[in-house]
Amino acid sequence: MDVNLPTVPRSLAPVRAAPLPATRPVAEVGRTRKSPATVGQAPSKAACDAVGSKVAGSTTQSGSKGQPMKKKLPKGFRPYSRSDVGNDRQGVAGSVVDEDGFQQRPVVAITAGGERTVIWARQLDGLEDAYQARATHCVLGDGALYVLLQSDTDSHPATSQTLLSVARLDLDGEMRRLMPVNVPGTEGRAYSAFVGTVPADVAWRNGRLVIRGEYFFLSAPRDRMVFVVEIDGGGNHG
Amino acid sequence: MAEQPGTTLAPQGSKEDFVAAIYPAVREVSAETGMSWELMLSQAAQETEWGKRLDPDTFNVFNRRAGADWQGSSKTLAIPEFIDGERRVVDVDIRAYASYQEAFRDHARALSDDPRFANAELFAQGGLEPGAAALQRGGYSADPLYAERLAETFNGRVMQRALEQLQESRLAPLSITDHAHPQHLLFADVSRRIAEQSGQAPRPEVAAAIALQMLRNGICDPGDMQGLAVSGNEVHVQGPNPGARVSFDMTTAVDSIESTSEKLLQQGRDQVSQDVVQQREQPPGSVLS
Numbered sequence: 001m002d003v004n005l006p007t008v009p010r011s012l013a014p015v016r017a018a019p020l021p022a023t024r025p026v027a028e029v030g031r032t033r034k035s036p037a038t039v040g041q042a043p044s045k046a047a048c049d050a051v052g053s054k055v056a057g058s059t060t061q062s063g064s065k066g067q068p069m070k071k072k073l074p075k076g077f078r079p080y081s082r083s084d085v086g087n088d089r090q091g092v093a094g095s096v097v098d099e100d101g102f103q104q105r106p107v108v109a110i111t112a113g114g115e116r117t118v119i120w121a122r123q124l125d126g127l128e129d130a131y132q133a134r135a136t137h138c139v140l141g142d143g144a145l146y147v148l149l150q151s152d153t154d155s156h157p158a159t160s161q162t163l164l165s166v167a168r169l170d171l172d173g174e175m176r177r178l179m180p181v182n183v184p185g186t187e188g189r190a191y192s193a194f195v196g197t198v199p200a201d202v203a204w205r206n207g208r209l210v211i212r213g214e215y216f217f218l219s220a221p222r223d224r225m226v227f228v229v230e231i232d233g234g235g236n237h238g
Numbered sequence: 239m240a241e242q243p244g245t246t247l248a249p250q251g252s253k254e255d256f257v258a259a260i261y262p263a264v265r266e267v268s269a270e271t272g273m274s275w276e277l278m279l280s281q282a283a284q285e286t287e288w289g290k291r292l293d294p295d296t297f298n299v300f301n302r303r304a305g306a307d308w309q310g311s312s313k314t315l316a317i318p319e320f321i322d323g324e325r326r327v328v329d330v331d332i333r334a335y336a337s338y339q340e341a342f343r344d345h346a347r348a349l350s351d352d353p354r355f356a357n358a359e360l361f362a363q364g365g366l367e368p369g370a371a372a373l374q375r376g377g378y379s380a381d382p383l384y385a386e387r388l389a390e391t392f393n394g395r396v397m398q399r400a401l402e403q404l405q406e407s408r409l410a411p412l413s414i415t416d417h418a419h420p421q422h423l424l425f426a427d428v429s430r431r432i433a434e435q436s437g438q439a440p441r442p443e444v445a446a447a448i449a450l451q452m453l454r455n456g457i458c459d460p461g462d463m464q465g466l467a468v469s470g471n472e473v474h475v476q477g478p479n480p481g482a483r484v485s486f487d488m489t490t491a492v493d494s495i496e497s498t499s500e501k502l503l504q505q506g507r508d509q510v511s512q513d514v515v516q517q518r519e520q521p522p523g524s525v526l527s
Contacts, residue, residue: 080382100253101390102287104381129318129325136382150380156285156301159317159330162380180323190319194380214377218319222352224377 071118077107080136081197085145085171088112089119091138093147096123102155106135108147110173120173126151127163127180135167136197141204142233144176145169148202148211150194161192161218166209168233179235183215183227190218193227208232256289257400258407260299263338268363271346276366277373278342280388283397296334297341302348304331311335352376366392414446414499421502425449427460428475435468440488446498448473448486453505456482 079094089112095104109121126133130151137148147167154160164181183193195201195213203210208230216224231237251259260282268275282299286292292299296313304312311334316327335341349355354376359368370385381387391397414425428448433439440448457463457477464476475484492498 078383078386097387097390099394100283100288100396101387101394102284129320134381152380153318153320154301155287155291157379158303159301159332160380161320163320182323187322190321192380194377194382197382222354 071120073109073115073118073121074107074123077109077121080134081138081199083138083140083199085110085138085140090115091140091145091147093135093138095134102132104132104134106133106147106149108135108138108145108167108169110145110171122173122175124149124167124175124178127165129153130163131155131160136195137199137202139202139204139209140171141209142207143171144233145171146202146204146209146233148181148195161190162194164193164195164211164213166211166231166235177235179231181211181229181231182237183213184229184237185225185227186215186217191215192218192221208238251289253283253288253396254400254403256286257283257397258404259289260338260342261404263342266339267342267346270343271350272361272363273346273349274364274366274369276392277369277388278345279397280366280370280392282342283391284388288396293332296332297338298332298335299338299341300345302333302344304333308333349373354378411496411500412503413495414449414502415442415495419499419502420506421449421453424452424457424459425502427463428452428466431463431466432468432473435466440473443492443495443498444488446495446502447490447492448475448484450498450502450505451484451486452477453502455484457484 073092074096076096077094078096079092081093083091085091089110092109092111092115094107094109096107097104106124106126107121108124110119111117112119124133124135124147126149131154133149133151135147136150139146139148145168147169149165149167151163151165152160153163164183166179166181167175168177168179169175181193183191186193193213193215195211201212209232210228210230212226212228214224215227216222229237257279260279264275264278264282267273268278285300293313293315298313304310308331312331313334314329314331317330318325319328320326333344335344346361349360355372355378357372360372362368366389367385370388373379373388374382374385378384412419414422416422419425425442425445429439429442429445432445439445452458452463452475455477456479457475462478462482464478465474466476467474471488473484473486473488475486477483493501
């Protein structure tokens with residue numbers, strides 16, 4: 001269920017971290033929080049209760065403060081996938097890293113004319129407690145933008161889990177929801193899931209977001225299994 | 239009680255210090271296994287954040303778990319796991335190595351034992367890119383651009399600066415006071431014996447000059463010394479035969495320690511070359527006098 005949003009200082013507030021996936025209620029957007037967070041900053045442990053759009057480098061007036069900002073992708077941005085979102089515009093999912101190439105932070109952008117013009121770009125946070133996260137897919141569906149986030153819980157793959165979530169944004173970049181993705185068949189067990197960069201692995205079909213990937217249980221990391229999960233715009237799994 | 243990883247940090251040092259600490263082990267294991275040393279350096283830097291996220295007691299760079307098949311030492315760490323959306327802290331046994339060599343050797347062994355990675359590209363000494371691509375294809379990391387990120391780390395400013403510093407340290411003049419200098423034992427023994435007899439250690443540059451004279455006169459190591467005597471400012475060294483002897487006035491002006499160290503290195507090389515030539519010219523069956 002979406003709720004009415006108060007006015008958001010769009011240029012300043014980052015999307016806060018979401019709770020971890022699974023049995024918890026889906027995070028709702030209802031409050032806003034100003035934060036000095038910038039691209040590359042570590043995720044907050046706060047729940048997904050603050051929204052706004054971070055326009056990295058906009059040259060337009062931004063939000064209530066009206067500060068001039070550049071319209072460009074953040075420095076060090078690396079795209080993972082692109083998709084057509086209509087009106088000759090593309091959604092670009094990717095990440096930025098710190099100066100050493102560590103601690104990815106997810107970034108999503110809408111561009112026009114290839115990537116010559118950046119309409120807006122904003123940093124998202126992965127799941128709460130995540131070591132790092134990346135936006136790997138960006139899909140248009142039902143008038144909204146759905147961004148798949150993959151969050152790693154540790155810097156060591158041997159002791160890390162990769163957990164999935166989906167951010168739903170308006171086409172103007174405003175964050176609406178951050179929805180954990182529950183991989184079916186993993187109840188009661190520690191697992192790690194991942195989705196490759198094949199565009200078809202994340203698609204909007206019949207009013208639902210369909211995500212296809214692989215997962216394994218930490219107790220048997222060599223045994224990889226395929227999963228398909230469908231969620232609607234409200235984060236309900238089906 | 240289990241320890242929280244990342245809270246027990248490796249000894250405080252710079253990022254470059256971490257690279258310098260693991261570099262010999264990485265090169266050694268690379269030579270043994272064919273796995274790219276550049277790849278191992280990048281992996282280690284990424285996973286430990288230049289040594290920051292590394293349990294210093296275990297040298298376990300990759301947080302490899304101590305499963306049922308692990309016969310070595312282990313250490314229990316408290317590591318967060320996420321089950322049904324809830325964060326729990328669980329005790330995880332990780333392997334405890336005695337050295338970085340063991341850690342990297344075990345890492346290469348584990349990869350070669352895993353069918354996902356046991357391919358020629360990873361162990362073909364082919365450089366970072368093919369090895370990183372093999373790890374990515376095998377799903378070592380969940381990041382679809384893992385190989386690119388490893389390359390970025392290796393080509394990044396910190397890693398390149400660390401490697402430059404290592405190169406500079408290797409090219410730096412080797413002082414006779416350094417244990418790595420081939421004639422350091424001769425120098426140290428002369429210094430010790432003079433100190434024992436005169437009650438005062440000679441200046442390093444004087445001891446180095448005496449060692450150089452000894453080397454030139456065929457007294458090549460401490461075992462060649464039949465005796466050393468100090469008389470006033472004079473030092474007398476007797477070598478293994480009557481012609482091999484040195485008398486040295488310690489008040490004589492001598493070269494700098496750096497200069498003498500280099501001359502000692504060169505003298506040592508010349509000595510080796512002479513020995514080789516002598517052996518080649520030796521008629522079959524003859525015996526060197």
